[in-house]
Each structure stands twice: as C-alpha cells, then as structure tokens.
Amino acid sequence: MNAKKFAGEKAVEYVKDGMTVGLGTGSTVYWSITKLGNLVKEGLNIKGVPTSKETEKLAKELGIPLVSMSSVDHLDVTIDGADEANPNFELIKGGGGALLREKMVASISKQFIVVIDESKFVNQLGAFPLPVEIVPFSWETTLKTINKLGCTPKLRIKTDSSPPFVSDNENYIADCYFENIENPAELNLQLNMIPGVVENGLFINMADTIVLGKTNGDVTVMS
Numbered sequence: 001m002n003a004k005k006f007a008g009e010k011a012v013e014y015v016k017d018g019m020t021v022g023l024g025t026g027s028t029v030y031w032s033i034t035k036l037g038n039l040v041k042e043g044l045n046i047k048g049v050p051t052s053k054e055t056e057k058l059a060k061e062l063g064i065p066l067v068s069m070s071s072v073d074h075l076d077v078t079i080d081g082a083d084e085a086n087p088n089f090e091l092i093k094g095g096g097g098a099l100l101r102e103k104m105v106a107s108i109s110k111q112f113i114v115v116i117d118e119s120k121f122v123n124q125l126g127a128f129p130l131p132v133e134i135v136p137f138s139w140e141t142t143l144k145t146i147n148k149l150g151c152t153p154k155l156r157i158k159t160d161s162s163p164p165f166v167s168d169n170e171n172y173i174a175d176c177y178f179e180n181i182e183n184p185a186e187l188n189l190q191l192n193m194i195p196g197v198v199e200n201g202l203f204i205n206m207a208d209t210i211v212l213g214k215t216n217g218d219v220t221v222m223s
C-alpha cells in the first residue's frame with residue numbers, strides 16, 4: 001500500500017477555503033496536489049504558490065490557480081515532502097533539487113506541513129546525502145571547501161558521464177555524504193557561510209507538523 005499517498009492526502013485537511021497554499025515538490029506531495037486539484041474542481045477556492053517548475057506544470061494541468069510568491073506577503077499553509085525528518089522536526093530536503101525555492105516558500109508560510117512515509121523518520125539526520133545548491137562558477141572549489149566540514153561532496157549528475165544536474169535557478173547541486181549530522185542547526189549556518197553556496201537542504205525550525213504515512217494505511221500526525 002502506498003504510504004506516501006496516505007500522508008499526502010491526509011495533509012490536505014489543513015487547507016481551507018480562501019487560503020494561499022505553498023505547493024511542494026516530489027512524489028509524496030504529488031498526492032496532496034492531486035487531491036487539491038480534485039477539490040478545486042468541486043469548488044474549493046485556493047491560490048497555489050509552486051516550489052518548482054515540475055510542480056507548476058502539475059498544478060496547471062490540475063487546474064489549481066497559481067500566483068507568484070512575490071505577489072503575496074505570506075502563505076497560509078505549505079505542504080511539502082522531505083528526504084529525512086528527525087524528532088526535533090529538523091529536515092533534509094532537496095532530493096529532487098528543489099530545496100532553494102522550497103525553503104523560500106516555507107519561510108513565509110504560517111504553517112509548514114511535512115508529508116513523509118515512515119522510512120524517512122530517523123533519529124539522526126545524515127544517512128541521506130545532504131543536497132547543497134551551489135553556483136556553477138568554480139564549483140570544484142566550493143566542493144573542496146564543503147569537504148572540510150567533514151563530508152564527501154559529489155556533484156549531482158543525471159546519469160554517469162552526463163552533464164551536471166541544473167536546478168530551476170540554473171545552479172548545480174552537491175550531494176554531501178555526512179553519514180551522521182551531529183548538529184544540524186550549526187551545519188546549516190556553516191554551509192550557508194561558504195562563498196559559492198546558495199542554500200542547503202537542512203530545514204531547521206521550519207516544520208510545524210509532520211504527517212507520517214505507513215504502509216498499513218495508518219497515518220500519524222505530529223505537531
């Protein structure tokens with residue numbers, strides 16, 4: 001059974017008529033967006049702010065009205081997936097390369113709802129390589145600097161020997177293999193101090209609620 005679908009659909013309960021809604025990116029929030037599309041067809045009045053070109057395309061196909069982030073002061077709620085979440089509600093995001101826009105959208109949201117399946121809820125972050133968005137200019141130098149923080153960074157490529165993956169913001173992604181991240185809040189600040197780093201996939205003090213789907217159909221909501 002599809003744990004991502006259970007979590008994604010449950011989170012839609014937080015969306016009410018008249019809200020401006022941040023629409024995350026990925027295969028879990030896909031289910032939230034699809035359900036929202038159905039509710040819009042039935043008369044729900046919302047405006048969406050997409051966090052990626054992929055989500056923008058999906059929302060348009062589903063008929064969800066969209067507005068740009070720059071046209072709003074805040075969002076009422078954002079629903080998004082994550083690659084890992086810990087009991088402090090700290091997250092790793094960016095497996096799909098959308099972390100920068102996702103962090104910007106989440107940062108002005110009154111409520112940030114994270115949808116995950118149970119395999120992503122971990123005691124310590126870091127088994128999933130941390131995505132870091134970096135500028136293409138001298139990316140090799142940026143990787144060397146990131147390496148000094150105790151990880152092995154690898155430039156993301158689509159397949160072996162193909163060109164680098166390019167984000168919606170025309171940047172590259174370094175996937176950083178830490179294994180264990182002892183202090184996510186400190187690492188978040190250290191990474192963002194490096195010239196060449198645009199943003200990293202650690203989301204600290206941002207998530208308000210985690211909606212966790214299980215394969216048996218149970219959904220746990222943590223706030």
Ligand SMILES: O=C[C@H](O)[C@H](O)[C@H](O)COP(=O)(O)O
Pocket residue numbers: 024025026027028029080081082083093094095096097098099102
């Ligand atoms: O860049 C991608 C996002 O941060 C996703 O929300 C994250 O990777 C989780 O995606 P999925 O729900 O497909 O596992």
